[in-house]
Amino acid sequence: MGYAIKGSTGVWEVVVGLEVHAQVISRAKLFSGAATDFGAPPNTQVSFVDAAFPGMLPVINRECVAQAVRTGLGLNSQIHLVSRFDRKNYFYADLPAGYQISQYQHPIVGEGRIEIELADGSTREIGITRLHLEQDAGKSLHDRHPTKSYIDLNRAGVALMEIVSEPDIRSPEEAGAYLRKLRTILRYLGTCDGNMEEGSMRADVNVSVRRHGEPYRTRCEVKNVNSVRFVMQAIEAEAKRQIEVWESGSAVEQETRLFDPAQGSTRSMRSKEDAHDYRYFPDPDLLPLVLDEAWVAELKAKLPELPDAKKRRFMQEYGLPAYDAGVLVAEQATADYYEAVAKGRDTKIAANWVMGDLFAALNRAGRTIADSPIPASSLGKLLDLIADNTISGRIAKDVFEAMVESGEDPATLVERKGLRQVTDLGAIEGVIEGVLAANADKVAEYKSGREKLFGFFVGQVMKAMSGKGNPALVNEALRRKLT
Amino acid sequence: MSLDAATIRRIATLARIRVEDHELTSLAAELNGILGWIEQLNEVNVDGIEPLTGAQQMALKMREDDVTDGGYPEKVLANAPDRAGSFYAVPKVVE
Known part of the structure; x- marks a missing residue:
């Protein structure tokens, strides 16, 4: 039994x-040679094409097309060798031409699918309906003047990929997993940076509810939700609202709504009533987009190893459990880091250090793996020092923290701080004798059967040796002395 | 095909063109005339012909991904009815 919401008249399925809008990574815009960099001064990255000056003609950017093809391949989708651009007409101040160039009837990418992983370890396939290329609009600023809106066209004409999923998602958790997976794939492919905060990935969420086994009921579209968490919240809030409408005896009306994160609810966007009449027609300025099959094959051959394949390889090659492999491949930089540490070493110990100590240190410092204070080579050297018995695992934790602080090489740190492990049996036995002599009462207790005290002795010996005794040797020698 | 007054009004609204009531009748006649003329094209038999894909189909020319344009906000803003700094300024449009 999956996710369901209990209403007053029974249980509902969601x-x-x-629909995800993903900004394409390219230097220039989709149909003009203006730059795409984020945060430039207003209207400095605008050509006459982007500002829709009369007589200006669009010329498509080959790299944007390549990025759409790569993304389609990464989403296991069909690539359409012939596609077409249409004009989507609507009136808004940040859309200077009065239409957006988009692909309506003949998108560049058709059906595909991605696999999502859920918290309980199960996986599901979510269908992709299509992916098409279109232009972004400009940006309107409404809060700078009491009666005017300010328009910056820097973003106008930047390439977007609209990626539409099938209505296969059945819970907020699945929606979150889908978005995260999509984001991971886009980042691996290098086709979109997936940054929802800066708006380079935005989602429109289509929600409906039904009784189990029923056909689909009327859906509502919640527009422009800009974080994974908000998408999950919006689905729950909108589903609950619709259940109330149905249960009160009314019918849900198809409409566009907005999610208000502060209120945790959705509200109607009534002013957009006319906006759905987009009067699409083929753009007469643009011939059909025809792709060479050999070029598509070339792009396919150059795709990087994608997260699903990498995860399988990590499980086979390094013997990692599915969960660990999943965490390590979520970001390509993490996967690369892990592989550098694991190479030629104990792969599971390497995974534990990366996912445990390293992630904790990065979290504390508010840094990402890309600017980790400890390079993979240094963490690898630290593991070597444990493997060859130079230091104990316990001391290694202290060395690691010192490395985070100073960025020093682990071997240098160990020497400078005198942390090298004591493996001289004579020295260890000397300390043990001292500890046993000072705790004669406990020795007697131990010998009369309180075997739990063994741990106490180990602790005392290690303390006396400032943690530097080789744990295996200490244990062994203690056992000998106590029998 | 024939357009009624309500449809004319809707088309005008979508195009943000103001049409006075007394203009509706003459506009309908003009638009219906244009549509009727174009509808003659329906007499051509296009069975089995793919739209836009003839025998000598030309494909879209592509451009390399180089920044070759932009960087002239003054020219872009030259015809703006109103501006604020390097922004266009328009009557407030907010949802």
């Missing part, structure tokens, strides 16, 4: 489909 049906969700997502």
